[in-house]
Amino acid sequence: ALTTEQTACLQAEACTVKPTACFAQCFNVTVDQVSSITGCFEQCTSDTGASNCGQVCDEKARALLGVGVEEIMDTYTHTTPVGNNARNETSSGAGTVMTPSASASPLAASMAWSSNDSTVPVRIANPASLVAGDSIDVSAKDANVPGSLPEKPKSSPAATSKPLSPYKAPFVPGGHYPSLGSTLAAATPPEVKPSKPRFCRNIIIYGSCKFEHSGCRFSHEPESNTDNTVPKSPEKKNLRPNPSSPVFTPRKFKKPEIAEASPAASASMSPSVAVGLSPNTKPFYPGRGQNLASRFASVALDNQDHEQPTEDHIPDFDYEEPVPPTAPQLHGPLSNSFTHQRTPASPARLTQQLGQLPRYPLQYHLYSSPPTNTTNLLPHQKALADFFVSDTLRQDLMERNVARQDVQSTDPNLPAEVHQYHSLTRLEADRPGGLTAGLRTTVYKAISTHDGLTYALRRVEGFRLLNENAMAVVEAWRTVVHPNVVTLYEAFTTTAFGDQSLVLVYDYFPLAVTLRTFYFGDHLTMSGEPVHEREGGAPPRSDLLASPYGGSSGLVPGLGSSPHGVPLTGPIPNFCQRIDEPTLWSYTIQLASAVAAVHGRNLAFHSLAIEHILVTDKNRLHIDRASLLDFVTFDAPNNLVHLQREDLTCLGRILIQLACGHLHAPKYNKDALVFIQRYYSANFKQLILYLLGRMGPGRNVEDLLRIVGPRILDEINASRFRNDALQAELSQELENGRLVRLLCKFGFINERPEFAKDPEWSETGDRYLIKLFRDFVFHQVDELNRPVVDMAHVLTCLNKLDAGVPERIMLTSRDEQSCLIVSYRDIKECIETAYSELARGR
Numbered sequence: 023a024l025t026t027e028q029t030a031c032l033q034a035e036a037c038t039v040k041p042t043a044c045f046a047q048c049f050n051v052t053v054d055q056v057s058s059i060t061g062c063f064e065q066c067t068s069d070t071g072a073s074n075c076g077q078v079c080d081e082k083a084r085a086l087l088g089v090g091v092e093e094i095m096d097t098y099t100h101t102t103p104v105g106n107n108a109r110n111e112t113s114s115g116a117g118t119v120m121t122p123s124a125s126a127s128p129l130a131a132s133m134a135w136s137s138n139d140s141t142v143p144v145r146i147a148n149p150a151s152l153v154a155g156d157s158i159d160v161s162a163k164d165a166n167v168p169g170s171l172p173e174k175p176k177s178s179p180a181a182t183s184k185p186l187s188p189y190k191a192p193f194v195p196g197g198h199y200p201s202l203g204s205t206l207a208a209a210t211p212p213e214v215k216p217s218k219p220r221f222c223r224n225i226i227i228y229g230s231c232k233f234e235h236s237g238c239r240f241s242h243e244p245e246s247n248t249d250n251t252v253p254k255s256p257e258k259k260n261l262r263p264n265p266s267s268p269v270f271t272p273r274k275f276k277k278p279e280i281a282e283a284s285p286a287a288s289a290s291m292s293p294s295v296a297v298g299l300s301p302n303t304k305p306f307y308p309g310r311g312q313n314l315a316s317r318f319a320s321v322a323l324d325n326q327d328h329e330q331p332t333e334d335h336i337p338d339f340d341y342e343e344p345v346p347p348t349a350p351q352l353h354g355p356l357s358n359s360f361t362h363q364r365t366p367a368s369p370a371r372l373t374q375q376l377g378q379l380p381r382y383p384l385q386y387h388l389y390s391s392p393p394t395n396t397t398n399l400l401p402h403q404k405a406l407a408d409f410f411v412s413d414t415l416r417q418d419l420m421e422r423n424v425a426r427q428d429v430q431s432t433d434p435n436l437p438a439e440v441h442q443y444h445s446l447t448r449l450e451a452d453r454p455g456g457l458t459a460g461l462r463t464t465v466y467k468a469i470s471t472h473d474g475l476t477y478a479l480r481r482v483e484g485f486r487l488l489n490e491n492a493m494a495v496v497e498a499w500r501t502v503v504h505p506n507v508v509t510l511y512e513a514f515t516t517t518a519f520g521d522q523s524l525v526l527v528y529d530y531f532p533l534a535v536t537l538r539t540f541y542f543g544d545h546l547t548m549s550g551e552p553v554h555e556r557e558g559g560a561p562p563r564s565d566l567l568a569s570p571y572g573g574s575s576g577l578v579p580g581l582g583s584s585p586h587g588v589p590l591t592g593p594i595p596n597f598c599q600r601i602d603e604p605t606l607w608s609y610t611i612q613l614a615s616a617v618a619a620v621h622g623r624n625l626a627f628h629s630l631a632i633e634h635i636l637v638t639d640k641n642r643l644h645i646d647r648a649s650l651l652d653f654v655t656f657d658a659p660n661n662l663v664h665l666q667r668e669d670l671t672c673l674g675r676i677l678i679q680l681a682c683g684h685l686h687a688p689k690y691n692k693d694a695l696v697f698i699q700r701y702y703s704a705n706f707k708q709l710i711l712y713l714l715g716r717m718g719p720g721r722n723v724e725d726l727l728r729i730v731g732p733r734i735l736d737e738i739n740a741s742r743f744r745n746d747a748l749q750a751e752l753s754q755e756l757e758n759g760r761l762v763r764l765l766c767k768f769g770f771i772n773e774r775p776e777f778a779k780d781p782e783w784s785e786t787g788d789r790y791l792i793k794l795f796r797d798f799v800f801h802q803v804d805e806l807n808r809p810v811v812d813m814a815h816v817l818t819c820l821n822k823l824d825a826g827v828p829e830r831i832m833l834t835s836r837d838e839q840s841c842l843i844v845s846y847r848d849i850k851e852c853i854e855t856a857y858s859e860l861a862r863g864r
C-alpha cells in the first residue's frame with residue numbers, strides 16, 4: 023500500500039507538471055526506472071499477441087515501486103484534472119488525443135495503450151480521467167497503423183469475444199472503448215459514480231449502431247433534451263462575455279475619449295490593441311495621428327461587437343444596437359456617403375465600398391520579437407531577430423504602407439472621382455488649406471485608375487485658366503525628375519469640386535511632413551496664432567509673389583510679420599541650436615542639388631520656403647509645389663535670372679531658420695549671423711553669406727555647388743552606408759515571400775475537410791506524408807513532451823523543402839508507431855502533386 027508520504031507526494035501540484043520525475047521522487051527510484059514501466063505498457067500496445075502484457079507490467083511496477091499501478095493511478099488521479107481530455111474529444115471527434123495536457127501524464131498515457139486485442143491502437147490522453155460509462159470515440163483518421171498509411175479500421179466484432187485481461191478492453195471499432203481508467207474505476211466501486219447508461223455515440227456519429235443487438239452496452243434510446251448526449255459546443259460557453267474581464271468594455275463607451283486616448287490609456291480600454299505593448303514600442307499613428315487614434319478607437323469598439331452575449335446568458339449591462347457614427351473624424355470607414363458618387367461601377371466606388379467595411383489595423387507591436395539575450399549565444403548561433411528585418415524599419419515601412427492604403431475619406435463633400443483619380447482623401451484635413459498668390463490650395467491623396475498608384479493632388483481653388491499656354495509649364499516641369507524634388511506628373515482644370523479648380527498631380531510620399539512642421543511643430547506664428555489666421559487678412563502683395571520672403575521688403579510673410587503684415591517689433595527672440603551642422607550640410611547639399619537640376623532646365627522654384635519642403639524620410643528632403651507659381655503667375659513678367667537668384671536667397675534664409683532654430687531668425691539677420699558664427703563653422707557662415715548675396719551680387723548655383731563641394735563626399739558616404747544597411751535588412755527578408763507561398767500550400771492541403779467527396783483526402787496517400795512533415799516541422803516535442811518552439815528549425819526545414827534537397831529525414835506518426843524515411847525532394851513532389859490536384863479540382 024502507498025505510504026502517507028507517497029500519497030502526499032503523488033498528490034502534490036508539481037506531480038501534474040513533471041509526472042515522470044515526480045513518480046521517481048515519490049518512490050525513490052530513478053527516472054529511467056519509471057520510464058521502463060511506461061515503456062513496458064507501451065510495448066503492450068504493439069505486442070498484440072501478449073494477452074497478459076498488462077499484468078506483467080503491473081507486476082514489474084509492483085516489484086520496483088512496491089505498489090501496483092492501479093493504486094498509484096487512483097491516488098494520482100486525484101491531482102489530475104478529471105475528464106478534460108475525454109470530454110474534449112466529443113467536440114473534436116477524434117479518438118487520438120494529443121492535447122498538451124496529455125503530456126502531463128506520460129505514465130497514465132502510456133498505460134492507456136491497452137488495446138491488445140484491437141487491430142488499431144488507440145491512444146487515450148488520460149485514461150484515469152474517465153469514469154465508468156465513459157466512452158471514447160475512435161475515428162479511423164487518427165488511429166494510425168504502424169508502418170503504413172492510415173486506412174479505415176476494419177470492423178472486427180470477433181475481437182469483442184476474446185477473454186479480457188484487467189488491462190484489456192473489448193475494442194469495438196467506431197464504437198466505445200472502455201479504457202484502463204474505466205476498468206480500474208469499475209474495480210473500485212466507491213470511486214464510481216452510478217450513472218445511467220450513456221447514449222451510444224455510434225448513433226450520434228453514424229446514425230445507427232451495428233452492435234445494438236449484439237452486446238453494445240450503451241443506450242440506444244433517444245434521450246430527453248435535458249441530457250448531455252448531444253455534445254454542446256464548448257466555444258459557445260466560452261463566448262460568454264465576462265464583465266470582469268479586461269477585454270470587456272460596455273457599449274456605452276465615450277468614443278471621443280478613446281480617440282484622444284494615448285496608447286497607454288487604450289491599454290486599459292482595449293487589450294486587443296494594447297496587449298504586449300511594451301513601453302518601448304513606439305505608438306503607431308499612420309497617416310494623420312488624430313485620425314489613426316480614432317481609427318484605433320473605432321476598432322476597439324468594433325472588436326467589442328464580437329463579444330456578443332450568448333443566448334443563455336445576457337450580461338447585465340446596457341446593450342445598444344450599433345448606431346451609425348455621427349462624428350466623421352471618429353469613424354472614417356463608416357461615415358462615407360455614397361450620395362456624391364457619380365460612376366457606380368468605377369474603381370472609386372469599389373474602393374469606397376471597401377472603405378465602408380470595418381477595418382482592423384494590424385497589431386504591429388505583436389510582430390515585434392522580444393529582445394533576445396545574445397550574450398548566451400555561441401558564435402555560430404543567431405538570434406531570432408537576425409532572421410527578419412529590424413523592428414524599427416518594419417514598423418516604419420508598415421506605417422507608410424498603411425498611410426498609403428488608407429483611402430477612407432472623412433469628407434462626404436469630396437467628389438468620388440476627379441479626372442482619373444478616385445478615393446480622394448484630404449491631407450491635414452484638420453486645418454484650412456494655405457494661400458498661394460491669394461488662391462487657396464488644398465492637398466489630397468488620391469488613387470489613379472490608370473496605374474492604381476497613389477498621388478498627391480494639389481488643388482488651387484477658384485482658379486481660372488485664362489491662358490492655355492500655361493499648360494506648357496507642365497511639360498517643362500515634368501522633365502524635372504530628381505531625388506529631391508516632388509515630381510509633377512500632370513495638371514488639369516476641373517469642376518468636380520463644385521468650382522473651377524486647377525489640380526496639379528505630384529508624387530505622394532506617405533507620412534511626409536513639411537520641414538517647418540518637422541522642426542517647429544504645427545503652424546504657430548510667433549504671436550501664438552495659427553499661421554493660417556494671417557490669411558484672413560490682406561492678400562499677399564503682387565510684388566511678394568516672386569519670392570515668398572517678400573523680395574525687397576526682406577520680411578518673411580507671416581513669419582516676420584504680424585497676422586496682418588505689420589512688421590514685428592520687440593525683443594530679439596532667443597535662438598537655439600536645434601540641428602547639428604552635418605545635418606545642415608546634408609540639407610544644403612540636397613537642396614542645392616535640386617536647385618541645380620531646376621535651374622539647369624531654365625526654371626526656378628519661385629517659392630522656396632521652409633513650408634514647401636517635405637521631409638519624406640530620415641534626413642531626406644523633397645521640394646514640393648514645383649511649377650505652382652509658374653501657373654498662377656504665368657502672365658506676370660518674370661525675370662529668370664532674378665528668380666533663380668531669389669531661389670538662392672530663399673535657400674540662405676531657410677538655412678538661417680534651421681540653424682538658429684527660429685522661424686523669424688532671417689528678420690534679425692545680424693543677430694542670426696552672430697549666433698551662427700558662434701555655433702557653426704566658418705564655412706557654414708560663409709555659405710550663408712554667399713546665399714544672401716553678401717559676398718557679391720553675382721550668384722549662381724554652380725558657385726553654390728563649388729562651395730558645398732567638399733561636403734558632398736560626406737553626403738555620398740552617408741547615403742552609401744544607409745544603402746548598405748537597407749540592403750542588409752532587405753536580405754533578411756529575402757526568403758520570406760517564398761516561405762509564405764509554401765506555407766499557403768500547406769494550409770490548402772493539410773486538414774482539408776474534404777476534397778473530391780473524400781473526407782480523408784488530406785489524411786491519406788501523399789497527403790499523409792505532408793501531414794507528417796508538418797508535424798515534423800511544427801509539432802516537435804522534447805523528451806518531456808513539451809512543445810519545441812524553434813524558429814530556426816522551421817526556417818531550415820522550409821528552405822530545404824523549397825529547394826527540394828535530397829537530404830533525408832525520418833517522419834514519425836503521432837503514435838510513434840510508424841516511421842517513414844523520405845527526402846525533402848520527395849515531400850516537395852508530394853506537395854506539388856497535392857496542390858495541383860487541388861487547383862485542378864476547382
Ligand SMILES: Nc1ncnc2c1ncn2[C@@H]1O[C@H](COP(=O)(O)OP(=O)(O)OP(=O)(O)O)[C@@H](O)[C@H]1O
Binds near residue numbers: 449454455456464646
Ligand atoms: N506630395 C506630397 N506627398 C505627401 N504628402 C504631402 C505632399 N504634399 C503635401 N503633403 C502633405 O500635405 C500637407 C499639407 O500640405 P501643404 O502644407 O503644402 O499645403 P497647404 O494646405 O496648402 O498649406 P500651406 O500652404 O499653408 O503650407 C503637408 O503637411 C504634407 O504633410
